[in-house]
Amino acid sequence: MREPFEQAVQRHGSTVLKVCRAVLGPGPDADDAWQETFLAALREWPDLDPLMPLEPWLVRVAGRKAIDVVRVRNRQALPVGELPERLNGAGPAAVEGAGHGVEVWAAVAALPERQRLAVAYHYLGGLPHADTAAVIGGSAESVRRASSDGIRALRRLWTDERTGAG
Structure with a gap:
């Protein structure tokens, strides 16, 4: 028998939020995706197979x-007074004073x-x-390479930020 829904939210909520923030960055869009994930889970809850691992399923739903x-963002034009500067390498200095951990999400985003x-x-997401x-398409090897390249880019960014290189 599956655990009560409220316990599942408490147990897996932080992992789901990490995935949402990694894809969308910190802020209301990530929070909305988190809520949409658990709304979808609540709708499916009575029909879920109790033997199915819940966290990987929630991570997939959160990613989707x-x-x-992201797709909605890309379809909508946003009117602005002046064009913002483009961030070519958002590192820890890119989001000053925004709070603990925000720099990481900005760098991942x-x-x-x-x-x-x-x-x-x-x-x-684990x-x-x-x-x-x-979930994202391609082979396991291409995903392994993309994740490795991403982690390498984050390490290089952090090293450059700490050493003042650039």
Whole structure:
């Protein structure tokens, strides 16, 4: 028998939020994707197989909900008074004074899409490379490479920030 829904939210909520933030960055869009994930889970709850591992399923749903937000963002034009500066390498200095951990999400969000998704699903969501490949497309090897490249880019960014290199 499956645990009560409220316990599942408490147990897996932080992992789902990590995935949403990794794809969308910190802020209301990630929070909305988190809520949409658990609304979808609540709708499916009575029909879920009690033997199915819940966390990987929630991570997949969260990833899909986050990608839906990205797709909506890309379809909508945003009027602005003046064009913002483009961040080529959002590191810890890119989001000053915004709070603990925000720099990490900004750096992950600045990765190319495939690397960002691979890092989010594999490292933050805990999915194996094969499962991540099933979600974002491609082979397990290509996802392994994308996640490795993403982590390498994050390490290089952090090293450059700390040493003042650039």
